Amino acid sequence: MRSTGAKRGRPLKFGRPTRPLSISLPDDVIEWLETLDPDPAWAIVGLFEKVRSRQPGTTPRAPAELVQLPGKRALILVAPDVFDGLQGVSVIRLSDGRGFLALQAGKGYADLELAVVDMIDAVNISPERRKALVEIRKQLRDWRQSGLVFEARSILVVEREEVGEKARTLSGLASA
Known part of the structure; x- marks a missing residue:
């Protein structure tokens, strides 16, 4: 049974329709997948996205795109390499190769x-x-001329050593 993405209920796990799949994998493969993401399904999807993006004939992702969050909000996801070195702009990289933008304190859309x-x-x-x-x-x-409203928000990025409990990856949070 496919998840259709109806408006009610839980949002789509991968942002597109899914269906359950039961597979048996060797323990070492599962452990390796969990080093990529605590949720093996996210690890597999991440690997798929990386391979697909490198294949000739696949439609490349736009260097910047809006990705819908629950409700009316969206994030700008970007190709990180294009944004390297932009004044006042940092890219928070995600496991699928894209990233979202973090602007220097006090900066906004016009500065971007x-x-x-x-x-x-x-x-x-x-x-x-x-x-x-x-x-x-x-x-x-x-985007600006279409009437979209952009708000600058602050995020905290934590630099951490491997201490104590292993941190979950961002993609792993969607399965919580």
Whole structure:
């Protein structure tokens, strides 16, 4: 039975329809998958996404896209390499290769747009990166002009040593 994503009830685990699958795997394979993510299903999906993104003929992800959260909120997910070195912008990397944006304290959407424009004008970036940044600039402008409202929020990122209980990965939180 597939999960259809009806409006009521629990949100889709992977953001798309799913169906239950029972498989038997060797213990060492399960332990390895759990090093990637505490939930083996998320580990498998993460591996699938990485492999699929490298295959020729697959549709590449946009360098920036809105990903819906529960309710009316969304996050901007990005290709981290395109955003490296942007003034006042950090990327919090996720297990699927994308990341979400964290802006320096006091910075907002206009600062993000300006940082992208400034990087486009930089002389030392590759043509591929410049092309991606131009696409992002257009996307940011389209979002702003469409009437979307952007709020700057603060996040706390913790640098931690392997002490005590192992931290869960971000993708593992969706299964909680």
